Amino acid sequence: MGRVLLVGRLAARNVRRRPAEAALLVLAIMAATTMLTLGLALHGVTDNPYQRTQEVTAGADVVASVGPLEVAPGRAVPVDLARLEALTDVPGVVDHSGPYPATTAELEADGIRTEVWAVGRDSAEVSVDQPKLTQGSWVEDGGVVIEAAFANALDVGAGDQVTLNGRSLQVVGVAVTAAASYTHVCFGHPVCSFLIGSAPDWVRQGPPAEPPDGQTETVDVGPSTADAGLVWLTQTDARSLARAEAALSYVMNLKLADPAEAPAFVDAHSPTSWDALFLASWLDIRETYGEFVRGAQRALVTFSSLLTLLAMASVAVLVGGRMADQTRRVGLLKAVGGTPGLVAVVLLAEYMVLALLAAAAGLAVGWLAAPLLSDPGAGLLGSAGTPSLTVSTVGVVTGVALGVAVLASFVSAVRAARTSTVHALADSARRPRRTRWLIALSTRLPVPLLLGLRVVARRPRRVLLGVASIAVTVSGIVVVLAGRAAMAADWEGPSSLDPQAGRANQVLLVITVTLVALAAINAIVITWAAALDARHASALARALGATPGEVSASLSAAQVLPAFAGAVLGVAAGLALWAALSNDEANPTYWQLLAVVAGTVLVVAALTTIPASIGARRPTAEILQAELP
Amino acid sequence: MRDTADTAVLRARGLRKEYGTGEGLVRAVDGVDLDVASGETVAVMGPSGCGKSTLLHLLGGLDRPSSGEVWLGDRRIDQIGERALARVRRTDVGFVFQAFHLMDELTAVENVELPALLAGRSRSVARRQAASLLDRVGLADRAGFLPSALSGGQRQRVAIARALSNEPLIVFADEPTGNLDGAATVDVLRLFDSLSEAGQTLVIVTHDARIAATADRLISMRDGAFVDETRLTGGSTGQLGALVGLEG
Numbered sequence: 001m002g003r004v005l006l007v008g009r010l011a012a013r014n015v016r017r018r019p020a021e022a023a024l025l026v027l028a029i030m031a032a033t034t035m036l037t038l039g040l041a042l043h044g045v046t047d048n049p050y051q052r053t054q055e056v057t058a059g060a061d062v063v064a065s066v067g068p069l070e071v072a073p074g075r076a077v078p079v080d081l082a083r084l085e086a087l088t089d090v091p092g093v094v095d096h097s098g099p100y101p102a103t104t105a106e107l108e109a110d111g112i113r114t115e116v117w118a119v120g121r122d123s124a125e126v127s128v129d130q131p132k133l134t135q136g137s138w139v140e141d142g143g144v145v146i147e148a149a150f151a152n153a154l155d156v157g158a159g160d161q162v163t164l165n166g167r168s169l170q171v172v173g174v175a176v177t178a179a180a181s182y183t184h185v186c187f188g189h190p191v192c193s194f195l196i197g198s199a200p201d202w203v204r205q206g207p208p209a210e211p212p213d214g215q216t217e218t219v220d221v222g223p224s225t226a227d228a229g230l231v232w233l234t235q236t237d238a239r240s241l242a243r244a245e246a247a248l249s250y251v252m253n254l255k256l257a258d259p260a261e262a263p264a265f266v267d268a269h270s271p272t273s274w275d276a277l278f279l280a281s282w283l284d285i286r287e288t289y290g291e292f293v294r295g296a297q298r299a300l301v302t303f304s305s306l307l308t309l310l311a312m313a314s315v316a317v318l319v320g321g322r323m324a325d326q327t328r329r330v331g332l333l334k335a336v337g338g339t340p341g342l343v344a345v346v347l348l349a350e351y352m353v354l355a356l357l358a359a360a361a362g363l364a365v366g367w368l369a370a371p372l373l374s375d376p377g378a379g380l381l382g383s384a385g386t387p388s389l390t391v392s393t394v395g396v397v398t399g400v401a402l403g404v405a406v407l408a409s410f411v412s413a414v415r416a417a418r419t420s421t422v423h424a425l426a427d428s429a430r431r432p433r434r435t436r437w438l439i440a441l442s443t444r445l446p447v448p449l450l451l452g453l454r455v456v457a458r459r460p461r462r463v464l465l466g467v468a469s470i471a472v473t474v475s476g477i478v479v480v481l482a483g484r485a486a487m488a489a490d491w492e493g494p495s496s497l498d499p500q501a502g503r504a505n506q507v508l509l510v511i512t513v514t515l516v517a518l519a520a521i522n523a524i525v526i527t528w529a530a531a532l533d534a535r536h537a538s539a540l541a542r543a544l545g546a547t548p549g550e551v552s553a554s555l556s557a558a559q560v561l562p563a564f565a566g567a568v569l570g571v572a573a574g575l576a577l578w579a580a581l582s583n584d585e586a587n588p589t590y591w592q593l594l595a596v597v598a599g600t601v602l603v604v605a606a607l608t609t610i611p612a613s614i615g616a617r618r619p620t621a622e623i624l625q626a627e628l629p
Numbered sequence: 630m631r632d633t634a635d636t637a638v639l640r641a642r643g644l645r646k647e648y649g650t651g652e653g654l655v656r657a658v659d660g661v662d663l664d665v666a667s668g669e670t671v672a673v674m675g676p677s678g679c680g681k682s683t684l685l686h687l688l689g690g691l692d693r694p695s696s697g698e699v700w701l702g703d704r705r706i707d708q709i710g711e712r713a714l715a716r717v718r719r720t721d722v723g724f725v726f727q728a729f730h731l732m733d734e735l736t737a738v739e740n741v742e743l744p745a746l747l748a749g750r751s752r753s754v755a756r757r758q759a760a761s762l763l764d765r766v767g768l769a770d771r772a773g774f775l776p777s778a779l780s781g782g783q784r785q786r787v788a789i790a791r792a793l794s795n796e797p798l799i800v801f802a803d804e805p806t807g808n809l810d811g812a813a814t815v816d817v818l819r820l821f822d823s824l825s826e827a828g829q830t831l832v833i834v835t836h837d838a839r840i841a842a843t844a845d846r847l848i849s850m851r852d853g854a855f856v857d858e859t860r861l862t863g864g865s866t867g868q869l870g871a872l873v874g875l876e877g
Contacts, residue, residue, distance in 0.1 A: 434734040434775065443742075443752040450746060458734060540730050543691055544744045544791070545719020547712045621686040624730060 007342075011350040014326075021318055024521060025351070026358045028314035029404050031514050032307035033362025033397045034369070039300030040393040041370040046289045049380035050178060053132070054282060059178030060129045060253030061262040061282050064269075065102070067188020067249030069276035076246075079188070083277050084252050087269065092261060097126040098252035101235055102187040103242040104228065109154045109162040114497055115228045116150070117185045118164060119251060120238025129179045129253035131232065136173030139234050143172030149182035150229030153497045164231070165241050175232070176380065179253060184288035185230040188249030188276055229497075289380060296373055296507045299483070302581060303511045306476045308400055310518045313469040315408035317462065317522060319351065321529045330416045344417035348409060355405035359398040363389060366397075373507060432458035432533075447550045451541055452557030455534045462533075466526045466559060467566040470600060473519035474570025475577055477596055480508050481588035482578040489586045520607055527559050527608040531615025534558075538616060539623035548616045555612035556605055563604035567597040637700075638798050638830050639665040639688060644697035646683050646853075657683040658694070659853035665799065668828040670821070672841040675850035681834040682803050684850070688832065689722050689801045690714045702798060719748050723792030727804035729784040731776040737787045738763060738772035744794040762790035766820055782813025789820055799830040806837050818843055 015022045053059065066084045068076040081099060088096045101120040106113060121139050131138075131145070136158030139145050144164065146156060151174045156162060160171045180186075233241075242248045256262055262281035270279050330343055367389055435457035442453035456463050487504060531538070538551045546554075571593050578587070588596075646658040657680045665671050673681050686692035688699060690706050699707040706717055718724075723744075731740045738759045745755035763772050766786040776784050785805060792800050802821070806814040814837070822843050825831060833840060841847050842861070849857035 432734045439735065439739060443746055443755070447747055447749070454732075454734075536730070537732055540732065541743075541747065542715065543718060543724055543730075545715050545717075545747050545795075547715040549712065550715075550747075619692065621683075621692040624691075624726060624728075 007346050007349045010346045011353055014329075014350050015354065018322065021322060022354055024525065025315055025318050025354045026361065028311045028318075028518060028521060029355055029358035029401050030362045030365070031518050032304055032311045032404065033359050033401050034366045035300050035304035035307050035362075035511070035514065036400060037363050037366025037389075037393065037397050038370055038373065039297050039304055040396065041366060041389065042294075042297040042300070042373060046380065047286065050286045050289050053176055053380045054178035057132045057176065057178050058126075058128055058130055058255075059282060060097075061256040061259045062254040062265055063129075063179050063251065063280045063285065064254060064277065065187035065249055065251040066099075066277045067102075068247060077276065078246055079248065079250060079276070081250055084250055087252065087254060090265075090269070092257050092265065093254050094257045095128050095255035096252055097128040097130075099250035100252070101238050101242070102249045102251050103238060103247065105165045105241045107154075107162055107164055107229070107231065109156050109160065112154065112497065114154075116164070116231050117180075117187060117228050118144075118231050118233055118238050118241050119187070120235030121232045123234065128255045129177060131175035131177040133173050133175045136171070138173055138175075139232050139237075140172060141234050141237060142169060143233075144169045144237075145173040145175050145232040146171055147180070147182055147185075147230040147232075148174050148176045150231070150497075153182065153229070164233075167241070169233070169237070177230070178282065179285065180230050181285060181288045182229055184285075184291075185228045186278075187251045188278060296503055299504075299507050299511065302479075303476060303515070304400075306472050307514060307518065308404060309472045310469055310515065310522065311404050312408045313465045313472070314518060314522050314525065315351070315404055316412075317465055317525050317529060319409040319412050320462065321525070321532070326416065327419065330419060340417040344413045347413040347416055348406065351405040351409045352402060355401040356398070359401035362401065363394060363397055373503065432537075433460055435460060447546060448553035448557055451538075451546065451551060451554030452561065454537070455530055455554060455558035456561060458537070459530070459533060462526060462529065463558075463562050466522070466562045467569065469519055469522040469526075470563045470566025470604070471570040471573055473515045474567045474596055474600055475574035476515045477512060478571055478574025478588060478593065479578050479581070480512055481592050481596070482574070482582070482584075482586060483508065485588055486582060486584040486586035489584070516603075520603070523559060523563070523604050523607045524611055527555060527611040528615065530558055531555050531611055535615065535618060535623050539618070539620045542616075542620045543624065548613075552609075552613040552616035555615055556608045559608040559612075560601055560605050564597070564601050567600040570600075571597060636666040637664040638667040638702060639663070639832070640698075640700040641688060642698040642700075644684070644687055644699065645695045646680070646687055646692070647695040656680075656853045658687060661697070661853075661855055663688075663848075663855075665830060665832060667798075667830055668825075669846065670825045670831040670833065670844045671846045671848060672844035673832065673834045673848045673850055674836055674838075674841050676836065679850045680853040681836075681850055683853075685801050685803050685832065685834045689724060689799075690717050691724070719744060720795050721798045723794070723797040723800040725785070725788050725792050725800065725802035725805045727807040729776070729781075729788045729808070731784055731787060731791075733776055736773050736775055737768060737779065737783075740776070740787055741790045741794060744791060748795055758794065759790070762793055763787070765793075766790045767816075780813065781809050782816045785809060785813070785817050786820060789817070789824075793824075793829075799832065800824070802831065802833040802835075804835055804837075805833065806835070806840055814839065 064084055064087055066079055066081065068079050070076040084099050087093065103118055105116055105118045107116045123139060125138075131147075133145070134148050135151075136145070137143075144162060146154070146162075151157060151171075154162075156171055158171055158173055162169055162171060239245065239248065254265075256265060259282060263283055266279040266281045266284070269277075271277050326347070330347075438453050438457040442450045442457075445453065483504075487498070534555065538546075538555070541551055541554075542548065575587065578584075641661055641663040644658055644661040644663075645656065648655045648657060659680070661684060663671075673684065675681050683692065687694050687707075690699070690701075694707050697707065698705055701717060701721055704717075706714060709717070731737075732743070735743070738756065741762050742755040742759035745758055746752070750758070760769065760772060763769050766789055768783060768786055768790070771779060771783060771787075776787070779787065785808075789800075789802075789805075792802075805821070806817050809817060818840055821831060821833065821840070825843070825845075831844075833844065835841055844861055847859045847861055848855050849859075
């Protein structure tokens with residue numbers, strides 16, 4: 001018990017002795033734990049709003065649709081409406097609405113043109129999937145009701161005017177539905193199975209060369225559409241938008257006695273070959289809502305691992321600096337009977353306490369910030385609220401924080417614990433490394449680079465940490481750029497209508513700022529550590545005639561050279577990471593990559609100027625006097 | 630003995646260095662006047678804490694005085710900018726420290742060539758000069774050794790070679806034998822003697838009577854001020870030199 005008390009007391013005192021360094025340590029680990037908490041806390045946050053919307057709109061358990069199946073341009077297997085209607089007789093189906101005609105059309109609002117699915121509905125309310133109005137009134141001749149998330153993206157509301165296939169219509173209402181999420185709207189078309197649920201084999205393999213039974217007719221089905229919005233009109237208006245009656249799709253909403261049976265129902269009745277009947281369970285549709293948040297979640301979890309690596313670099317540098325400062329303390333502990341094991345535990349305990357603090361802070365901040373990213377959007381009713389923290393989330397986040405602390409401080413702690421007592425009491429500085437080829441190379445360079453390379457050569461491990469820190473940051477930025485390029489390439493419609501863009505930009509901005517901030521902290525800390533470590537060499541160089549400017553430039557150069565190497569490595573690692581994370585071929589442009597490398601070098605040069613210049617201007621005589629044995 | 634009247638390479642007038650204010654004011658150097666002639670060896674002696682090292686730092690441009698003047702040759706250096714002062718240290722001054730202050734990661738020859746590289750000399754010129762200086766201090770065979778592989782006396786001889794690298798007007802030595810055993814002290818004394826013989830101007834701060842015996846002039850210092858000044862007869866060639874084993 002006494003030992004535990006001693007370890008705790010020493011750790012606490014040491015944290016209090018160096019509050020700024022302790023705060024930096026906590027901040028570095030906290031950046032990673034916050035990001036990880038956010039990522040984990042977003043899991044399933046749209047489930048409750050979807051449930052609520054389904055209750056309010058009497059949402060369907062299965063949405064079935066059928067359309068003309070195009071087998072060649074201008075030729076299609078005609079709609080077999082009886083196939084759809086037969087589903088109402090299947091045991092377990094207790095209610096339904098439809099079939100309703102549906103067609104694709106071009107909508108124009110305030111100069112923005114985009115594809116929509118227009119569904120013809122009855123003016124009277126129905127018992128299954130009756131969209132809940134959030135504005136205005138339900139469909140009427142000459143009036144269109146727009147799905148709420150789509151209306152939000154278009155920035156239109158009740159009373160506004162839009163055109164559908166060139167025909168002017170008034171927006172009479174805005175409504176939410178649990179039957180289709182913006183932009184996963186599709187009825188009776190092979191593309192539906194890629195948007196909602198999973199595509200059956202026959203869709204994956206593409207249409208056969210010859211249509212079955214030769215049962216085709218001439219139908220201009222029109223282009224397939226993805227990223228479409230949903231609007232409701234009267235059945236008459238919807239039919240009038242279609243190219244031809246034969247080009248119409250039909251949609252029907254089914255209510256099951258047991259909603260949990262919906263996936264089994266879909267499996268049992270989905271076509272196994274050449275058919276244009278598509279079924280989606282409420283679970284499939286709920287998944288499409290979750291997809292918006294899932295993108296952000298994936299990004300947060302992925303980048304939290306990069307931040308974990310960065311945090312490790314930060315902690316390793318800070319721990320290295322602190323350990324150098326603690327040599328005499330280690331000697332004293334050992335002199336009064338502390339075993340190497342106890343010394344290591346005392347040193348590690350401090351970082352474990354800080355890691356636990358960082359984990360708690362990360363969990364709290366992540367939990368509080370999650371609602372900012374978990375907004376289900378206008379397409380669902382209610383908000384996701386503050387997500388609950390599960391035991392597994394707390395466990396994973398705490399484990400990561402402790403892992404960072406242990407991995408980053410273990411080597412230094414063990415090295416300190418194994419230092420001889422006499423050596424530690426003498427508090428002699430760790431002898432710098434001699435890197436022969438760098439010293440030889442430096443003699444051919446101007447004074448700042450000569451001194452800078454020699455600073456680099458003194459502590460190769462610290463230089464490697466600096467390179468790793470910059471490489472991780474730059475690789476993160478490259479992935480962010482690639483992600484943005486992929487998003488831009490994936491979205492076919494006007495960028496203002498991309499429902500993911502806002503949230504994605506928000507998340508990517510947070511990630512980028514955090515990455516850059518951590519890397520900046522690392523650069524400053526590493527420069528300061530190098531300035532302190534090289535203070536004797538710098539003072540001596542000044543005593544031998546180097547100017548403060550040359551010494552300051554050399555300390556900056558000692559950071560800029562590894563930063564350049566880190567930036568180049570980071571670009572390569574970022575592209576490799578993106579290739580591993582995504583099948584998307586979109587990559588940042590060459591000028592963007594060049595700008596990242598150049599920007600990194602400039603930022604590091606700017607960031608290191610102040611600590612380098614402070615380090616270089618310390619009085620020479622004072623330092624040389626202090627170094628007397 | 631050399632006449633310092635018109636040949637002074639170093640002059641200090643009313644030199645003061647103060648730390649703190651009010652009741653806590655400490656005068657580390659208190660109104661020192663000094664002339665050092667070209668080729669002269671001056672030893673400054675005094676008890677620990679009397680301000681010897683501070684004086685040396687002021688004279689060599691490592692520190693700035695609170696008041697007073699320091700002239701090196703015909704140039705006043707107490708008021709010049711940091712860059713100009715760095716150039717003075719690079720070209721006109723050489724330092725030898727008690728703690729040697731060699732770069733641990735550099736070999737003996739790399740340490741010696743450092744001032745020449747800082748002065749912008751080419752690698753080959755700097756290396757040739759360093760090798761020659763190491764030869765002069767008797768360490769040609771130790772050129773590739775790291776300081777950790779050298780004895781204290783050898784390290785100090787490397788430091789002396791480094792101080793001579795850019796052929797300075799004056800070499801300042803701060804307790805150069807303070808960390809050395811008897812044999813190494815004699816080696817270093819011999820080296821200073823040969824430098825003096827070659828006409829190198831030296832200012833040596835010490836509390837070792839043996840090294841003071843090698844000087845042309847001995848100045849005693851106490852509480853930051855000069856309290857006594859003695860001209861020695863012929864420096865190391867006199868009786869004192871023989872006493873410390875420099876003769877024969």
